[in-house]
Amino acid sequence: MNLPNLHLFAFLILATGAFAADTPPLQPPPKAPPVQIVFDTDIGNDVDDVLALAMLHSLATRGDCKLLAVTVTNPHELSGPFVDAINTFYGRPNIPVAVTRRGPNTGQGKFLGLAAIKDGDAPRYPHQLKSSAESPDPVKLLRQLLAKAADQSLVLVQVGFFTNFADLLDSKPDDISPLPGRELVKRKARLLSVMAGAFQTINHNNHYREYNVIKDIPAARKLAKDWPTPVVWSGFEIGIAVPFPVQSIERDFSYTPHHPAAESYYLYNPPPHERPTWDLTAVLHAVMPDRSYFSLSPPGVVTVEEDGFTRFTPKRNGRDRFLIMNETEAARVKEALVQLSSQPPNHTAGKP
Numbered sequence: 346m347n348l349p350n351l352h353l354f355a356f357l358i359l360a361t362g363a364f365a366a367d368t369p370p371l372q373p374p375p376k377a378p379p380v381q382i383v384f385d386t387d388i389g390n391d392v393d394d395v396l397a398l399a400m401l402h403s404l405a406t407r408g409d410c411k412l413l414a415v416t417v418t419n420p421h422e423l424s425g426p427f428v429d430a431i432n433t434f435y436g437r438p439n440i441p442v443a444v445t446r447r448g449p450n451t452g453q454g455k456f457l458g459l460a461a462i463k464d465g466d467a468p469r470y471p472h473q474l475k476s477s478a479e480s481p482d483p484v485k486l487l488r489q490l491l492a493k494a495a496d497q498s499l500v501l502v503q504v505g506f507f508t509n510f511a512d513l514l515d516s517k518p519d520d521i522s523p524l525p526g527r528e529l530v531k532r533k534a535r536l537l538s539v540m541a542g543a544f545q546t547i548n549h550n551n552h553y554r555e556y557n558v559i560k561d562i563p564a565a566r567k568l569a570k571d572w573p574t575p576v577v578w579s580g581f582e583i584g585i586a587v588p589f590p591v592q593s594i595e596r597d598f599s600y601t602p603h604h605p606a607a608e609s610y611y612l613y614n615p616p617p618h619e620r621p622t623w624d625l626t627a628v629l630h631a632v633m634p635d636r637s638y639f640s641l642s643p644p645g646v647v648t649v650e651e652d653g654f655t656r657f658t659p660k661r662n663g664r665d666r667f668l669i670m671n672e673t674e675a676a677r678v679k680e681a682l683v684q685l686s687s688q689p690p691n692h693t694a695g696k697p
């Protein structure tokens with residue numbers, strides 16, 4: 346070590362206190378406990394549900410959330426097996442999956458068939474659930490999860506139709522819990538993060554009727570009227586403001602020969618199309634509400650009108666808020682969505 350470097354070395358020791366006996370070792374700040382998540386999806390109708398589910402697995406691997414269950418509002422026979430295949434791909438084959446028997450029947454769509462595809466004799470995406478009909482009843486599963494949960498602990502994420510959670514509100518006391526559905530939700534859940542509705546003008550239309558609402562308007566009206574916890578709405582305008590970067594689909598998922606999210610994307614609407622990120626934004630806010638990815642509207646009340654339009658009325662201490670996003674926030678959101686949805690599975694750490 347020559348003289349100038351010796352001086353630099355001495356300076357670093359003094360500046361960092363590296364060898365001071367009374368300096369405690371650097372430690373990260375304590376991490377918050379993982380957010381307890383239930384994910385409700387109409388998987389099969391658009392590919393953003395698949396990327397959103399991939400995000401939840403990455404967040405679980407990072408210890409930011411625990412994915413307790415997936416409930417499904419698309420009754421197709423392959424919707425449940427498809428979700429089970431995604432969960433298995435990410436190393437969590439035991440997450441319960443429950444599919445509605447009565448939700449809007451929107452068909453197989455473009456990518457649910459991946460659950461049945463084989464390479465030779467082997468399933469490309471292994472899974473245990475053979476058919477949605479073999480899955481548990483979603484309301485029963487939700488009641489079981491709520492009954493077991495600590496008070497004010499569950500965060501529900503809804504990125505499809507309102508069928509399952511509206512049915513949950515209507516559920517009666519049973520051998521799972523003496524509480525009716527609404528009281529059970531009120532006691533055990535602390536937030537509903539929902540992708541639905543529109544709270545800005547969309548393509549010069551200030552009466553935009555959003556897909557997740559209009560496919561089951563009675564259920565949406567019931568939930569909007571009766572839901573007992575705070576609700577944060579990611580409106581249609583948020584997802585379209587953050588298109589998923591095509592470069593990510595083309596490059597970030599190639600760490601494995603077959604990736605179910607990328608393959609679904611190609612089947613649904615291949616690059617160069619950049620799909621809006623509607624469902625992903627509801628997941629990001631649900632798990633990381635304190636990271637300033639979005640701003641929130643003032644409080645108010647959302648009502649669902651007879652034609653499915655979602656009307657927000659400001660109200661002091663109202664139950665509802667909707668996401669707002671400026672350009673700076675949108676840039677951060679896009680980066681987070683890409684990193685979280687493309688993170689490889691880690692089958693050895695941080696499970697579940």
Ligand SMILES: [Ca+2]
Nearest residue numbers: 387394504505
């Ligand atoms: Ca969806």
